[in-house]
Each structure stands twice: as C-alpha cells, then as structure tokens.
Amino acid sequence: MTYPDLSLERQDDIAIVRLERAAKRNALNDGLILALRDTFQNLPEGVRAVVVDGAGEHFCAGLDLSELTERDAGQGLMHSRMWHQALDGLQFGPVPVVAALHGAVVGGGLELACACHIRVADSTTFYALPEGSRGIFVGGGGSVRIPKLVGVARMTDMMMTGRVYKAEEGERAGFAQYLVPAGQATAKAVELARRIAGNAPLTNYALMHALPRIAEQPADHGLFTEALMAGIAQNAPAAKERLRDFLEGRAAKVSRD
Ligand code: 1HE
Secondary structure, three states: OOEOOEEEEEEOOEEEEEEOOHHHOOOEOHHHHHHHHHHHHOOOOOOOEEEEEEOOOOOEOOEOHHHOOOOOHHHHHHHHHHHHHHHHHHHOOOOOEEEEEOOEEEOHHHHHHHHOOEEEEEOOOEEEOOHHHHOOOOOOOHHHHHHHHHOHHHHHHHHHHOOOEEHHHHHHHOOOOEEEOOOOHHHHHHHHHHHHHOOOHHHHHHHHHHHHHHHHOOHHHHHHHHHHHHHHHHHOHHHHHHHHHHHOOOOOOOOOO
C-alpha cells in the first residue's frame, strides 16, 4: 500500500517512515493520520525497528488546521479518538520507534514525537504547543504523554504562555534523549534503530509493553508484573544464548567508550 504523504524505506531490518508533506510543513491531515495508523499495523515482515522523520525544513507543524473549522463537538471527539488509535498503534505496536526531529515539532507533531520510544533532535529543533493560542486543546494524546516526559508544570506553561523550547533546553527538559548537529538526526536515529533491532525481541517487547504499564501501577503490582516479565524474558532461547555468549567470553563488555 502506498500513500501520497507518507513513505516507507526499508533498510535491512529497519524501516524509515517519513512524513512527505513538506509544502504544508508535514501538517497532519486525516489522510496522513490514517496512513500512519495503517503503516504501523502492516509493517513489512522482518522489520525490527522503525525511524520516523519528516521531509523538508520541519518535522511536523501539528494538526492540519484547515480541516478543523467545520467540525462539531461530536466530530471533534471522534477525530481525537482517531489520533489516539493511530498513535497508540505506534507506541504499543510491534517494534520500537525512534523519532528523528528537526525544525518545528509543534502541537500534534510533538504528540507524534512523544508516542515514539526514543527521540533524537538536531540543533534546529524547537518544541511548542500552539493549541493554547489557537483556542483549542491537545487531542492526540499530548495531555497523557507530554507530562510523562517533561512534567505537568512545563506543559501548562507551554500551553498558557506559548513558550517555545529550543533544541538544547528541550533536551535538558526531557523532550529528546539525544541532541545532534543540524541535519544529523535521521542518521543518529538509524544508528540507534540498528542497535535496537539487534536486541532480543522479547526484551524490546517488554520495554514497549510492560515498562509503561508498570510505571502506571501501584508499587506492589508493578513489582509483581516486573517479576512475571523477568521470568518470561529470561526463559526465551535468545536470552539463554546471549548469557552463554557473555559467560564464554564471546559478548561485548559494557564499556565507557
Ligand atoms: C499549515 C500548518 C498547519 C503550516 N495546518 N497548514 N499547529 C500550529 O499552530 C503551527 C502552525 N504552523 C506554523 O507555526 C509554521 O507554519 C511553522 C513554524 C511550522 C513553519 O513556518 P514556515 O515559515 O516554515 O512555513 P509557513 O509559511 O508558515 O507554512 C507553509 C505552508 O504550510 C502554508 O501554506 P501555504 O498554502 O500558504 O503555502 C501554511 O498555511 C501551511 N501550514 N502549518 C495547516 N498546522 C490532535 S490535536 C493537535 C492540535 C494541534 O496540533 S494545534 C497546533 C497546530
């Protein structure tokens, strides 16, 4: 399946999914959200990690505002639920996703970035939530995901005052885990995706599906879920093989370099 505003490039066991709507700064219209949903539901066989990036000068300008004006309340509710479904499909999909950010990462673009598992930003990146000044609210899961990265106070400030975080302070605040020079975000994200693709699949699965749920549980439930997940993961043949490799001197040591 091909989509006019979304491309998928296969590189061995990883894929690069690119927003291809640069003329509109990769603003997310309904077609693009549905294309993202369908793409993550139907990743090609053998893809073990994905990089999401955006064509042109900006990662993503958020919701396509030209589609917003005609909706009533009920349609607005359903529209938000459509975004939730698409971005949940990415966060809780089959494989880890690394976002490669540059330029504007604003509104729904920030919501998309926050649904990914790791964010790499280049030095041109800036983060904002212009919903506040547009008279609307986040609707793509931002109120759930953004405070988990940067806290409720920062999100409130961004929406109330229109505050923009530049790349460096954005990394310090917790939006991105990696900060790289201009133009290098996709290359760094691909490098990370290759490493991730080399992990035991069940470890990646546990990080995507167990860890965020454990974080939501009361401590005693979380510890019990952790123990279940630990038991299942260590029982996998891939884990036993990797442990043997280390004990027999075939695996890399942890190194500070
Ligand atoms: C758009 C959009 C858009 C650009 N919807 N068309 N998001 C915002 O409030 C951000 C709005 N956009 C911007 O602030 C700027 O466009 C950027 C900082 C991202 C980029 O600036 P620049 O100077 O590179 O581009 P531009 O000239 O502003 O825009 C180029 C074209 O893209 C122009 O269309 P044209 O036909 O006149 O060429 C813009 O109208 C169009 N464009 N952004 C529609 N967002 C699930 S709820 C989520 C709620 C939200 O995301 S609200 C935040 C929306």
